[in-house]
Amino acid sequence: MKIGITCYPTYGGSGVVATELGKALAARGHEVHFISYAPPFRLDHFAERIYFHEVNGFSYPLFEDPSYALTLTSKMVNVVQFEHLDILHVHYAIPHATSAVLARQILATYGIQIPVITTLHGTDATIVGQDPSFEPVVTYSINESDGITVVSEYLREETLRNFGVRKEITVIPNFVDVNRFKRQNKEHFKKAICPQGEKLMVHISNFRPVKRASDVVEVFSRLRKEGHCLKLLLVGDGPDRLPTEARARELGIFGDVRFLGKQEPVEEILSIADVFLMPSGSETFGLAALEAMACGVPVVSSNIGGLPELNIQGETGFLCDLGDIDAMTEAVKTVLNPQHHERFVLNALKRADYFRIENIVPMYEAYYNSVLAQMSRHTTL
Numbered sequence: 001m002k003i004g005i006t007c008y009p010t011y012g013g014s015g016v017v018a019t020e021l022g023k024a025l026a027a028r029g030h031e032v033h034f035i036s037y038a039p040p041f042r043l044d045h046f047a048e049r050i051y052f053h054e055v056n057g058f059s060y061p062l063f064e065d066p067s068y069a070l071t072l073t074s075k076m077v078n079v080v081q082f083e084h085l086d087i088l089h090v091h092y093a094i095p096h097a098t099s100a101v102l103a104r105q106i107l108a109t110y111g112i113q114i115p116v117i118t119t120l121h122g123t124d125a126t127i128v129g130q131d132p133s134f135e136p137v138v139t140y141s142i143n144e145s146d147g148i149t150v151v152s153e154y155l156r157e158e159t160l161r162n163f164g165v166r167k168e169i170t171v172i173p174n175f176v177d178v179n180r181f182k183r184q185n186k187e188h189f190k191k192a193i194c195p196q197g198e199k200l201m202v203h204i205s206n207f208r209p210v211k212r213a214s215d216v217v218e219v220f221s222r223l224r225k226e227g228h229c230l231k232l233l234l235v236g237d238g239p240d241r242l243p244t245e246a247r248a249r250e251l252g253i254f255g256d257v258r259f260l261g262k263q264e265p266v267e268e269i270l271s272i273a274d275v276f277l278m279p280s281g282s283e284t285f286g287l288a289a290l291e292a293m294a295c296g297v298p299v300v301s302s303n304i305g306g307l308p309e310l311n312i313q314g315e316t317g318f319l320c321d322l323g324d325i326d327a328m329t330e331a332v333k334t335v336l337n338p339q340h341h342e343r344f345v346l347n348a349l350k351r352a353d354y355f356r357i358e359n360i361v362p363m364y365e366a367y368y369n370s371v372l373a374q375m376s377r378h379t380t381l
């Protein structure tokens, strides 16, 4: 199959999923064409059957707002037409689904039929997608897609509730490459961060307010004040990094905390972690938590969104009420208790294995085939 994939190329779960999916599909013999304004950041090696098509910006003194949705549409039309794509698969509705639906309509005037599959990831169907400035466009673009997938049962229900979707929505969960995300021996690194044999708490996010990074610092501060031997690594960057750093200074724990900024490869950092914190205020899946689990790191998370579908209470870690610092503090203590830690580690590894890429990518292939079959039935009728 020849598959066009559009995603955000930046540091974010939907871009990671789209890129890893494209890489896996290419490895399975498909031809994959990424269409975006920059190469996705996980597209870090040359690989056979993978192509990248850059959407060029167009500036003109009359335009205050550069019209990316339109230049993306034109690029999609061009790539589908000249690379003879079979399917356009877009990740994150805004504006990708809208551009794809419009591209499909333009292509139809050339006599070219191409199905559009939209995968919803999170705020495109929750916070941002429901904003009145986007809602009618998102509703239309979702309904006009030939196939809709979501990354969790929670997101399926939210999408049905919020957008009056008339089509079937298929859940295909996120996945992890367990050959890359596995515990590696990084003892020298652990010693550098935890010289006295301290336990290590890790948080990885893009530091948007929804990630509630300051809750991580509050939990850590409680534990340090109770005398627990612990260090904290915070990985990633975004709008809440500075306020979180300021809070760590205020709490007097800055000496035990390191803000590493954006890092690749995160699996090396996860390899020395003892517990992973994800106190998010909204999370449809929690890909970073899955990557942690694949590296044998138990997770303490909030109990919102799709997190209970991934993190199993009392087995792979704990689920706590949003903002409940006391509960999260107690949960970290239980997870780190030497009597229990190994059990949590093994359960986390087992759970992550269920989401291994080899199990999930065939679900996308089967889905593509079913959408293509449906389309050819319509054309023959």
Ligand code: GMT
Binding pocket: 008, 011, 012, 013, 014, 015, 017, 121, 122, 123, 124, 151, 174, 210, 282, 283, 284, 285, 286, 287, 288
């Ligand atoms: O929707 C977002 O906030 C952005 C999106 C992204 O691109 O990072 O994140 C969502 O998609 C990830 C991949 O499917 C999920 O693991 C995240 O849980 C989800 N984020 C939210 O729901 C806040």
